[in-house]
């Protein structure tokens with residue numbers, strides 16, 4: 001494939017943003033549930049940086065479209081298209097990050113409420129609302145069946161009663177099970193029973209953020225992994241790489257931010273970054289090895305349906321095929337591709353790992369962290385470029401010679 | 404799977420590579436309500452443009468037993484089209500009534516994703532309109548009742564001087580196309596991807612042509 005730079009920037013930017021948010025949330029959890037000192041502005045500034053990266057990624061993606069003004073339409077086919085799902089998951093994540101950033105920026109919106117106080121006020125309202133909507137849902141569900149005229153067995157009010165009763169029973173059974181579990185596992189009780197522990201609203205929003213960022217990772221990875229003709233992409237490695245590389249670069253960003261705003265956090269960030277980068281390096285290398293051994297499923301023989309082993313293309317048809325050549329061919333030499341591979345392996349993994357270890361052994365240095373971050377990002381651009389260039393599309397069989 | 408599936412069958416025995424189908428396709432489709440199929444630098448050194456159909460040329464075999472194969476290729480109107488579910492906007496769709504795969508130019512955002520999902524490179528983004536384009540099987544003429552019955556066929560089929568292109572419903576056993584495919588071993592391209600292409604190709608009858616294929620066959624038989 002010919003690497004589209006808009007997509008290279010989109011995926012590297014949002015991957016880094018997702019990883020960074022995960023790191024920030026990890027730090028918040030650490031502060032919440034251990035005696036780690038508070039990190040001051042780190043969470044709020046960090047969330048802003050994450051948001052900016054997401055906006056930059058979104059902006060880059062528009063350059064990929066022939067008709068950016070119709071981009072909203074891309075949210076319509078989420079039932080079948082991973083691209084459409086990504087188009088939905090990205091703004092969801094952005095909204096959550098925006099709320100998170102607002103909460104952490106303005107303490108007024110983020111009162112240090114005790115959970116029991118919060119529970120007293122809101123759980124009653126939420127509980128009542130939940131109960132009402134639950135009944136509504138059950139009635140609607142029952143009516144779905146009841147309203148079908150031709151199915152006479154369903155044309156009574158019993159389905160509604162049935163649905164309500166059966167749901168209540170299963171719900172109560174679930175609740176009883178939950179209580180038994182809590183009674184048996186004391187640590188779980190400690191986590192769930194938040195009485196008296198001061199909880200920031202942002203923790204709950206952060207949890208939603210983590211959920212939506214993983215959703216986004218899956219969507220982005222699956223856009224590529226679901227295309228079975230692109231054998232280099234059609235593997236779980238694609239998904240793993242997107243997640244691990246996003247996390248590695250995101251944690252790297254968080255470490256840099258930490259070194260700047262809250263030096264006491266850097267040890268936690270740096271160790272996690274180191275581990276993530278090593279794991280990402282191993283998985284990426286494994287995927288390179290896998291792709292090296294791939295045998296193309298399609299051949300000239302299967303492409304034109306002639307079994308003779310000696311077939312040579314003489315022309316690929318009317319004029320110089322523009323789209324088919326530009327979209328699916330990078331037009332670079334093998335040497336170039338191979339160099340890019342070694343360059344990204346060095347820049348994304350080897351160098352940052354060395355630099356991180358050096359800093360862990362001596363001391364954290366903001367400038368050095370910035371350099372590490374930059375080196376790894378440059379490497380990531382090369383990595384994503386290679387990811388596209390590496391994918392060999394079967395249509396290329398038909399476009400080997402121009403004339 | 405649709406009950407009716409319109410398609411083309413291309414007879415490799417008689418295609419002489421004259422590209423009449425290519426030009427007539429371009430002529431018909433550039434003149435319709437969907438707007439022109441613009442070319443870039445048509446008269447300069449580096450001409451390019453969008454085509455729904457291209458005739459490619461291959462040389463098969465080793466000298467002196469070589470043969471030239473002219474090979475027209477357009478959208479296969481797959482019965483299980485991988486290009487359709489990936490489209491995020493719903494611009495790409497397969498018609499239930501006749502199995503034609505189409506792009507709604509008013510909905511397409513030009514993201515190229517469907518072209519990545521087509522193994523044949525049958526989709527081309529129009530550089531000028533910035534939307535995805537492909538063979539429509541001349542959907543705007545095959546049902547046009549103001550035309551003579553015999554003219555209600557894709558432009559390429561009507562223009563082919565050797566009659567290498569057969570058009571019809573492959574699901575109707577009585578149709579010319581279904582009978583040709585059946586009696587002359589019509590085959591699909593790249594069956595390994597399981598998209599079930601509707602377009603078929605009729606192989607050459609020449610015995611020397613596929614020497615190795617025949618060798619393969621006898622090997623298969625031996626194994627059995």
Ligand code: SF4
Pocket residue numbers: 477478479480481484485486487504520521522523524525526537598
């Ligand atoms: S040939 Fe390509 S564009 Fe046409 S239906 Fe099949 S996959 Fe889609």
Ligand code: SF4
Pocket residue numbers: 489490491492493494495506510511512513514515516517518534535
């Ligand atoms: S280029 Fe157009 S038709 Fe193709 S996937 Fe994108 S929106 Fe759909």
